Amino acid sequence: MRIKNHPILTFPVQEEIEFTFEGKPVKGLKGDTIASALSALGIMTLGHSIKRNRPRGFYCAIGNCASCNMIVNGISNVRTCITPLQANMDVRIQKDKGVIQ
Amino acid sequence: MIKKECIIVGGGPAGLCAAAMALASGCEVLLIDRSPKLGGQLMKQTHKFFGSKNQYAKWRGFDIAEKLVSDIIGHPKLTVLLNSTVVGLYRDQVITVLCDEKYSRYQADALLIATGASEKFLAFENNDLPGVYGAGAIQTLMNMYGVLPGKNVVMVGSGNIGLIVSYQLIQAGAFVSTIVEAAKIIGGYKVHASKLVRLGTKILPSTTIKRAIGTDHVEAVEIISLDENYKEVAGSSRIIPCDAVCVSVGLSPMHHLLSMIGASTKYIPELGGFVPLVNDRFQTSLPAIFAVGDCVGIEEASAAMMEGYLGGLYLSEYLSKSHPDHAKLVSQYEKELFLLRDGPFGQKTKAGLKKMEDAKKNAE
Amino acid sequence: MLNKDGVAGSEQIASVFPDRETLIKPKAILECFEEIPCNPCSTSCPVNAIEIGENINDKPHLHVDVCTGCGICIFSCPGLAIMVAQIRGDQAVFRVPYEMLPLPVKGDIWYGIDRSGEVLCDALIENVSFTKRQDKTAILTVSVDASYLHTFSTVRVKEHE
Numbered sequence: 001m002r003i004k005n006h007p008i009l010t011f012p013v014q015e016e017i018e019f020t021f022e023g024k025p026v027k028g029l030k031g032d033t034i035a036s037a038l039s040a041l042g043i044m045t046l047g048h049s050i051k052r053n054r055p056r057g058f059y060c061a062i063g064n065c066a067s068c069n070m071i072v073n074g075i076s077n078v079r080t081c082i083t084p085l086q087a088n089m090d091v092r093i094q095k096d097k098g099v100i101q
Numbered sequence: 102m103i104k105k106e107c108i109i110v111g112g113g114p115a116g117l118c119a120a121a122m123a124l125a126s127g128c129e130v131l132l133i134d135r136s137p138k139l140g141g142q143l144m145k146q147t148h149k150f151f152g153s154k155n156q157y158a159k160w161r162g163f164d165i166a167e168k169l170v171s172d173i174i175g176h177p178k179l180t181v182l183l184n185s186t187v188v189g190l191y192r193d194q195v196i197t198v199l200c201d202e203k204y205s206r207y208q209a210d211a212l213l214i215a216t217g218a219s220e221k222f223l224a225f226e227n228n229d230l231p232g233v234y235g236a237g238a239i240q241t242l243m244n245m246y247g248v249l250p251g252k253n254v255v256m257v258g259s260g261n262i263g264l265i266v267s268y269q270l271i272q273a274g275a276f277v278s279t280i281v282e283a284a285k286i287i288g289g290y291k292v293h294a295s296k297l298v299r300l301g302t303k304i305l306p307s308t309t310i311k312r313a314i315g316t317d318h319v320e321a322v323e324i325i326s327l328d329e330n331y332k333e334v335a336g337s338s339r340i341i342p343c344d345a346v347c348v349s350v351g352l353s354p355m356h357h358l359l360s361m362i363g364a365s366t367k368y369i370p371e372l373g374g375f376v377p378l379v380n381d382r383f384q385t386s387l388p389a390i391f392a393v394g395d396c397v398g399i400e401e402a403s404a405a406m407m408e409g410y411l412g413g414l415y416l417s418e419y420l421s422k423s424h425p426d427h428a429k430l431v432s433q434y435e436k437e438l439f440l441l442r443d444g445p446f447g448q449k450t451k452a453g454l455k456k457m458e459d460a461k462k463n464a465e
Numbered sequence: 466m467l468n469k470d471g472v473a474g475s476e477q478i479a480s481v482f483p484d485r486e487t488l489i490k491p492k493a494i495l496e497c498f499e500e501i502p503c504n505p506c507s508t509s510c511p512v513n514a515i516e517i518g519e520n521i522n523d524k525p526h527l528h529v530d531v532c533t534g535c536g537i538c539i540f541s542c543p544g545l546a547i548m549v550a551q552i553r554g555d556q557a558v559f560r561v562p563y564e565m566l567p568l569p570v571k572g573d574i575w576y577g578i579d580r581s582g583e584v585l586c587d588a589l590i591e592n593v594s595f596t597k598r599q600d601k602t603a604i605l606t607v608s609v610d611a612s613y614l615h616t617f618s619t620v621r622v623k624e625h626e
Contacts, residue, residue, distance in 0.1 A: 001248065001252070002248060003243065003247045005567075006247075006273060006274075006566070007272050007564050007566045007603075008161065008272060008601050009244060011247035031246070032246060039242060039246075039250060040248040044232060044317070044318045045231050046231070054229055054230075055230065055231050055317045056229065057231025057318070058231070058234065058238060058242070059235055059238055060235050060238050061237060061241035061242060062136070062238075062241070067229075081238075081241075084137075149505075152503060153504050153505075153508070158504065158505045158508075159543055159600075272566075274566075285469070287469065287471060290499065290501050290544060291468065291498060292499070292542075292544025292545070292546040294467075294471030295467070295471050295472070295496065295580065296546075297471065298472055298581060299580055299619045300565070300582060300619075300621075303582075304469075304470050304471045440520060440521050442502075443502070443521075444500040444501060444502055445499075445522075446500075446501060447502070
């Protein structure tokens, strides 16, 4: 959910950026990270834990915790909370350790 | 390898103030931060700051960040590297920097570490469910990206960060129904607490979260009361609906770079965990390496700024480029730091610093 | 109890209110009950009515006779712990800090809220001040029945029914 009105901060209107999540076209805003765009869309599950397949979501927002690791443009373990969103990114939920390309 | 007179790792309040003093003393400074903007956590602070004039009291955090950045930016002797993570530190003051998937090396005559802190976590059932966030993450989402993580939030922890983030959540349009605090009394400033309570938030001392409830995201939490020995009070379980849980249970100093090179560290709980041992001039056990701010002990940003100014002054002195007003400025900032710690909230830091003194004596 | 639930006790509150005769003129009410390192209330007061002294951890002391009720301390206090109160006939008139949206407009009737967040009464919004100098802390002038002098703390919008 985007914050529209804030008593202290102003969030200037930004242009939309189209990308895909699990193959479906979705939109974020210029200035977003991948994870902030997904969070604004209400998408909470960004990955699954390797052994027990538990859902993983946004947690630290500074690239520390690995909870938001996703597959972006085919590359695994992208820390989506610190990766700027770019047009046409292919963003997918990661369920395994990932493979070095 | 690129040589620099001094390198400062971390562009938060401590690093920015250190850079200002080093530049004012005539040093050449390379300032490195892993985020896309300077300012550290100050960037996310929307509230007016405490302290006195010398710590920019009554300025909002993001305005202080802007001021500290404008104090140094454009200085001919300053180089700033953003989106750059220092991933290696060596005893000859060589650092390895990772930026845009490329590594580069720099060597400094003196280094100052101002890496700040990272958030502590809390063990409870389902603490990995989506919808459980660190307090810093919520601040980043709300105040940097304008995204609200939930509409109905339960806060875990009533220290100043928990209280401030709760207030910021309400300002952003969320409802914070409950703040649970395991200790018997509220941890942070009572003025922050009162401000929230009159907005409708309940603060529950001697209470903690037992588990988060939900299948693929948080839908509620179970909270329990704690007795004198922090054990569960039978029959005290309650379920509180919510769509987000914010964990704000303290910070740990980011000592890791210093540990990498074997600088003396010690576990001092009053300072937040493992900290490098520094002398009165913020010098670690490796003489060319200084450390200031939260990475030497968790305090308010106001103290981090004062330590930053002092660290910058001592670093310049070490490089034989003492600031023309070195003695005067040192005594001014030492006094400010003393005053910041002189009340009840400073007691913990003072106790921690005493332990640091003892540890250094034992080491000798 | 302030330490446990964030609500100051009635005696604590009574201790920072001058008597009713004094409140014929507006006076600052400093709800700062804890020693914290902070002094902008004192340094921003144009008439030196708020004293903290050399140790910025000391609690502020108001020289009631000196205070003009100008309200600069309201938006200078980072803890939003200062209001200005005045008795006007059978009404208590407050100026309180407010940092939420929506802001009320002059003439609105909002709820008057006590220090534990409960609804007390109706409150008439007499003025809304939002100057640059206040740095985004609005100051609302609010009147309520004078019987709420020691219990009123802030206002809350009435939900649309």
